[in-house]
Amino acid sequence: METKVTHDKNDSIYGGAEPNYLNASKGILSWMFTIDHKRIGVMYTFGTIGALMLGGVFALLVRLHLWVPEGLLVDNQTYNQFFTLHGAVMVFLFVIPGIPGALGNFALPLMLGAKDVAFPRVNLMSFWLWAIGAVFFVTVLVTGGLDTGWTFYTPYSVKTDTSVIWAVSGAFFLGFSSIFTGLNFIVTVHRMRPKNMGWFNMPLFIWGIYSTAVIQVLATPVLGITLLLLAVERSAGLGIFNSEFGGDPVLFQHFFWFYSHPAVYIMILPAMAIISELMATFSRKKVFGYTLVAYSSVAIAIFGFLVWGHHMFTSGQSAWASLVFSTLTFSISIPSAIKVFNWLSTMYKGSVRLDTPMWYALAFLWMFTVGGLTGMFLGSMGTDVHLHDTYFIVSHFHYVMVGSIMFAYFGGLHYWWPKMFGKMYNEVMGKLGAALMFIGFNVTFFPQFIMGSRGMPRRYATYLPEFQNLHQVSTVGAFILGTGVAVGIWTLFSSIVNGKKAPQNPWGAASMEWETATPPIEHNFHEIPTVKPVYDFSTLKFNEETGNWDRIADTSEDNN
Amino acid sequence: MNLPILSTLANLVQAAQVAVPSDPTAEGTFWFPVQASTLAPKSDWTFYYIYWISAFFTALIVAAMIFMAIRYRYRKGVWDGEESPGHGLALELTWSGIPFLLTIAMWYTGFKSYMYGDTPPPNGYEIQVKARQWNWEFIYPNGAKSTELHLPVEQDVTFVMSSADVLHSFWIPAFRVKKDIVPGRYTKTWVHSTLEGQYTLFCTEYCGKDHSQMMAQVFVEDQATFDGWVAKQANPYLDEDGQPFTPVAIGEKIYGQHCFACHSIDGSAVVGPSWKGSWGTERTFENGDTRLFDENYFKESLLDPGAQVVKGFPPAMTSYRGVFKDSEIDGLIAYIKSLGN
Structure with missing residues (x-):
């Protein structure tokens, strides 16, 4: 966009005449080699949305194939590739990097009043490692595919003819990308908070992203090494996980879940972090029990390391090991329950505005409740035996991965979009997208709980006719969900072209990213804004004329 | 919408x-x-x-x-909610x-x-489960083998499971029993079934191309039916009372399973010569040689059917080497003898 934009008398709240981070420099190279956290966040946003759409196409192919018991579209082998690529693309390219990479990068330094993250070049490298990982995954698509499931379980992953090495190499790069992002956020939060912003004066988004970052740095190397061992085993025939050469397949499962269970918290903690922001802003209340919510993020991050064995209750691991893992699994449900109750209580006596981001937040509360509570059935050893590796588990983790995380991602996108691009999207379309996603999601996945407990195993290309009705309902739901996602994405992107100009603070949010111009200037702030008590909305008043929430005289900040 | x-x-x-x-x-x-x-x-x-x-x-x-x-x-114009504890x-x-x-x-x-x-109870009836891509085999204590699983009702049954290739998992939803089968080690599970009927066993650990077809039928039967089935499965040549078949009956049963499509027992020629009245006759071959239809000629024709084909018939038969035990071959011979000469 040209810098010659027209200005009116309200220029100051619209960002003023200064160039913003989007138009401060031009050309593809200025983006490729940018070290601006906001631009990197934008590139992550586009990249992860692209991955979401690619993974979504595979999801729809899977659901369409299951329209009839004998399979509608393809042979078994191809179906196995569909669900594998769906899972691998969604997990490694979308869900894990999505919120930290896109929204964390964009918002976290701004929320701290910082000019950038601690290591801007490492941040850029993180994005390009993500891109390389994505290229590897796309290469898998054209070099024989992948049919191991996203979990790469041995010894099948050692024996199959498909492109396992390409895929694990891609995951290896993505692991480094994730580590670099995490490392950056840890140092940024420790070193770059403004002097008078204590730990308990940080927005909860930062607590969530910080807890995530700790897991990213500590857990991801284990995945890297595990996948490396798998690649060596495949290429050199070393016996590590393959019993034919004296290895142990269950060892792979331990290694894999030692990363991949914490990875679930790498995915959900940032989602929870967004929900904390949305519940506070749109209820115009400080998050109820702020301290407990902050600590619960850290508790989840710590406990998250100690529960991996609950993926293996039927694997032949010892019953006593299973008992310990079951105990720890139930422990982790408590901080999650605390969060839900605290978010709910945040609305109490608030002033609740149901803008699009809040629709996503409330949808999240329902889906995370269902996703979390159905986790109890799986944490309990006795019921897990029956439900393990069935559609019940498929549904459970989709309620968490999609119902919670993707909804939070969309909620966060709709929340920060005006700040990112300086444009308001169409509220009606935004809500339509949210509603379609909500309906579609529940119609897709609720029947899968019933199917699973009634006896439908997961990863089946064909199935017994008795499950056809439920499968068809699920498939219809998937297409409604797909439509909703498309409407949501379209609403956002079309606003760049034809949206109204966004004011500086359209939601009345209290954190610092709303104190700078919209879109922000290249260096974020001319001077670091005064740090105010966290979630203090009392000095924000809506200006009917401009649609902005203006700061009125700050009288309360002296006690800080 | x-x-x-x-x-x-x-x-x-x-x-x-x-x-x-x-x-x-x-x-x-x-x-x-x-x-x-x-x-x-x-x-x-x-x-x-x-x-x-x-x-x-x-x-x-x-x-x-x-x-x-x-x-x-939110009510228009009233921005703040009410005071409430944080x-x-x-x-x-x-x-x-x-x-x-x-x-x-x-x-x-x-x-x-x-x-x-x-925790499998001691002294349970033990069935070996062999899983491989993409089928199941069950081996019972008396040596019987089957591809469908039969169980006696109201009995403790222990499954000792192993895999020939990759991970599998043994799941019978009606029993709520599930256990992974891990290559390189044995895993165990058990069941005490309470209801006669037919159920489905699924593989629930993804194992490659035909994972979704790796199912088996499970039959829960009363003890007597099960005992009869498993005895018969170990030795198919027992009658209803558990008495062994005569050699002729063994031959007749095999004929009904393997031979009837090409060899008649009423004298009519089908793909191959009829068995009726053939025993002890002189057989003539394409090259003019002849040979007596006796035990040795029969066994040779069964194991190496192309060696000496009776004149006027195509060399259509495939070898049965390794398919039949000696006692079964003896049974076939007895059966053909019984059809007259």
Whole structure:
């Protein structure tokens, strides 16, 4: 966009005449080699949305194939590739990097009043490692595919003819990308908070992203090494996980879940972090029990390391090991329950505005409740035996991965979009997208709980006719969900072209990213804004004329 | 957008009707297939315990959410809500403490039913389970082998399982029993079935191309039926009373399974020569040689059918080398002899 934009008398709240981070420099190279956290966040946003759409196409192919018991579209082998690529693309390219990479990068330094993250070049490298990982995954698509499931379980992953090495190499790069992002956020939060912003004066988004970052740095190397061992085993025939050469397949499962269970918290903690922001802003209340919510993020991050064995209750691991893992699994449900109750209580006596981001937040509360509570059935050893590796588990983790995380991602996108691009999207379309996603999601996945407990195993290309009705309902739901996602994405992107100009603070949010111009200037702030008590909305008043929430005289900040 | 939603709702109602069988003891319930083992009620009890607690809390949370979204909605011109405490220790302890106690019960009952299902009783009837891509084989103590699983009802049955290739998992939903089968080691599980009937065994650990076709039928039978079946499976040549077949009867049975399509027993020529009245006759071959149809010629023709083909017939037969035991070949000979000469 040209810098010659027209200005009116309200220029100051619209960002003023200064160039913003989007138009401060031009050309593809200025983006490729940018070290601006906001631009990197934008590139992550586009990249992860692209991955979401690619993974979504595979999801729809899977659901369409299951329209009839004998399979509608393809042979078994191809179906196995569909669900594998769906899972691998969604997990490694979308869900894990999505919120930290896109929204964390964009918002976290701004929320701290910082000019950038601690290591801007490492941040850029993180994005390009993500891109390389994505290229590897796309290469898998054209070099024989992948049919191991996203979990790469041995010894099948050692024996199959498909492109396992390409895929694990891609995951290896993505692991480094994730580590670099995490490392950056840890140092940024420790070193770059403004002097008078204590730990308990940080927005909860930062607590969530910080807890995530700790897991990213500590857990991801284990995945890297595990996948490396798998690649060596495949290429050199070393016996590590393959019993034919004296290895142990269950060892792979331990290694894999030692990363991949914490990875679930790498995915959900940032989602929870967004929900904390949305519940506070749109209820115009400080998050109820702020301290407990902050600590619960850290508790989840710590406990998250100690529960991996609950993926293996039927694997032949010892019953006593299973008992310990079951105990720890139930422990982790408590901080999650605390969060839900605290978010709910945040609305109490608030002033609740149901803008699009809040629709996503409330949808999240329902889906995370269902996703979390159905986790109890799986944490309990006795019921897990029956439900393990069935559609019940498929549904459970989709309620968490999609119902919670993707909804939070969309909620966060709709929340920060005006700040990112300086444009308001169409509220009606935004809500339509949210509603379609909500309906579609529940119609897709609720029947899968019933199917699973009634006896439908997961990863089946064909199935017994008795499950056809439920499968068809699920498939219809998937297409409604797909439509909703498309409407949501379209609403956002079309606003760049034809949206109204966004004011500086359209939601009345209290954190610092709303104190700078919209879109922000290249260096974020001319001077670091005064740090105010966290979630203090009392000095924000809506200006009917401009649609902005203006700061009125700050009288309360002296006690800080 | 209305139409897909409506048709979906209609489908959901229809699916629910199909999914809720009328007779819960014979066909299962909305959530579960029939309970056909001693483990099933224990496992299901924990499920329903968690289920009702979850339903209660879900309802509570959704109701509170809807109530507050309406009651405390933003009203035009009134930006601030009412004053309220920012946290409440007693409240927070309550909603941490109550879930904590409830989860202890979930954990404990789940652990108990898991240990019950994970501890095979001593002296159970032992069936070896061999899993491979993509089929099942069951081996019984008397040496019988089968591709469908037969069990005696009201008996402790232990499964000792191994895999020939990759990971598999042994799941019979009606029994609520599941155990992975890991290459390189044996895993065990057990069941005490309580209800005669036919069920399905699924592989539930993804094992490659035809994973979804790796199923087996499970038959739970009364003890006498099972004993008869397993004895017959080990030795197919026993009659109803467990008496061994005569050699002629053995031959007749094999004829009915393998030979009838090409060899008649009424003198008519089909693909190959008829067996009726053939024993002890002179056979003439394409090259003019002749040979007596005796034990040695029969065995040679069975194992190496192309060596000496009777004149006027195509060399269509494939070798049966390794298919039959000597006693079965003797039975065939006796049977042909019985058809006259």
